Amino acid sequence: MTFPPLKNDLLLRAARGEETERAPVWVMRQAGRYLPEFRKVRESHEFFEVCRTPELATEVTIQPIRRYSGLLDAAIIFSDILVIPQAMGMEVEMKPGPYFPDPLNTPADIAKLTKDVDVNKELGYVFEAITMTRNALKGEVPLIGFCGAPWTLFAYMVEGGGSKTFQKAKTWLFQYPQESEKLLMRIADVCVDFLVGQVKAGAQLLQVFDSWAGELAPHHFQQFSFPTLQHISSGVRQKLASEGIPAVPMTLFAKGANHALSQLAEQGGYDVLGIDWLDSESRSWYHTRS
Ligand SMILES: Cc1c2[nH]c(c1CCC(=O)O)Cc1[nH]c(c(CCC(=O)O)c1C)Cc1[nH]c(c(CCC(=O)O)c1C)Cc1[nH]c(c(CCC(=O)O)c1C)C2
Numbered sequence: 001m002t003f004p005p006l007k008n009d010l011l012l013r014a015a016r017g018e019e020t021e022r023a024p025v026w027v028m029r030q031a032g033r034y035l036p037e038f039r040k041v042r043e044s045h046e047f048f049e050v051c052r053t054p055e056l057a058t059e060v061t062i063q064p065i066r067r068y069s070g071l072l073d074a075a076i077i078f079s080d081i082l083v084i085p086q087a088m089g090m091e092v093e094m095k096p097g098p099y100f101p102d103p104l105n106t107p108a109d110i111a112k113l114t115k116d117v118d119v120n121k122e123l124g125y126v127f128e129a130i131t132m133t134r135n136a137l138k139g140e141v142p143l144i145g146f147c148g149a150p151w152t153l154f155a156y157m158v159e160g161g162g163s164k165t166f167q168k169a170k171t172w173l174f175q176y177p178q179e180s181e182k183l184l185m186r187i188a189d190v191c192v193d194f195l196v197g198q199v200k201a202g203a204q205l206l207q208v209f210d211s212w213a214g215e216l217a218p219h220h221f222q223q224f225s226f227p228t229l230q231h232i233s234s235g236v237r238q239k240l241a242s243e244g245i246p247a248v249p250m251t252l253f254a255k256g257a258n259h260a261l262s263q264l265a266e267q268g269g270y271d272v273l274g275i276d277w278l279d280s281e282s283r284s285w286y287h288t289r290s
Helices: 010-015 036-044 047-052 054-067 083-087 107-112 119-137 150-159 167-175 177-201 218-242 258-267 281-289
Strands: 143-148 205-210 250-254
Touching (some): 010 205, 036 047, 036 054, 047 083, 054 119, 083 119, 083 150, 107 177, 143 150, 143 177, 150 167, 150 177, 167 177, 177 218, 205 218, 218 258, 250 258
8 A cells, every 4th residue: 555655753763763853742532522623523414423434434533633733742542442342342432431232241252252353344443544544644643543441441341431449340350261371361462453453554653552451550560461461562563574575663652551561661571661650750761672
């Protein structure tokens, strides 16, 4: 696939570890709720309808780039981390936060999940949106593709939505550790295929969001999240290489897992680590550089 030449590669240079003239800027949920033009689209289209309609996903992805032209150094494809549980056969609604009418209550419910998820069939609409957005961006800024990390997705699939205590998801880890590990790796396999598909469709940088990593005790992060994060980075790199597709930088945002920063830097397999507000910038720098 050929796309318009990239005019602003600041983010990609920074992600490759090159010295840059300034820090690249993009905003989490930059295409989100605060923009009046986004609210307008949402008035007549339900959340997942926007995700599933490439023309609409392209339009809302580009809205902040248009409005803040020259101020943002990347676009992030409009979608949600919960498209993976949907691809695995679960029903998810946005009302207005994520809601699963039929969550995984016990390991017996795992049988309800789709066995071999065909990402082209289930998530092809994301790939189409990425290709359409790459063309519509006309090379102004690079396009970020993303997915949720297995532990974070597992937490939603078991809790049935957002949570303050993660009681159900943590109970699974204590009561059914083996089944949990197996399910987490199953989710990781879907993440690999999904991210590879996004690169093939035109994503120029990949981000993995482990938004609830900080809910895990350090030893649980080691057991239940870290291996899946490594599986994703190595799996994506291997699959891209075996198909002769050039690698793209990969970012991991394991929010709250600052106890694992040096390990993630040394063994995680990611080019960039997202840093949150729970640790000072200088400590994060120390952990990742030393
Ligand atoms: C990257 C991304 C996400 N969601 C959306 C994007 C698209 C990019 C963009 O909007 O610019 C659209 C995106 N996703 C959602 C919205 C708001 C829905 C709407 O009113 O249209 C938007 C714009 C809905 C959503 N989806 C989710 C939540 C959080 C709920 C909770 O606290 O448990 C919410 C509120 C799950 C979700 N979704 C996402 C994460 C990881 C990042 C983070 O930690 O914030 C998570 C945890 C990631």
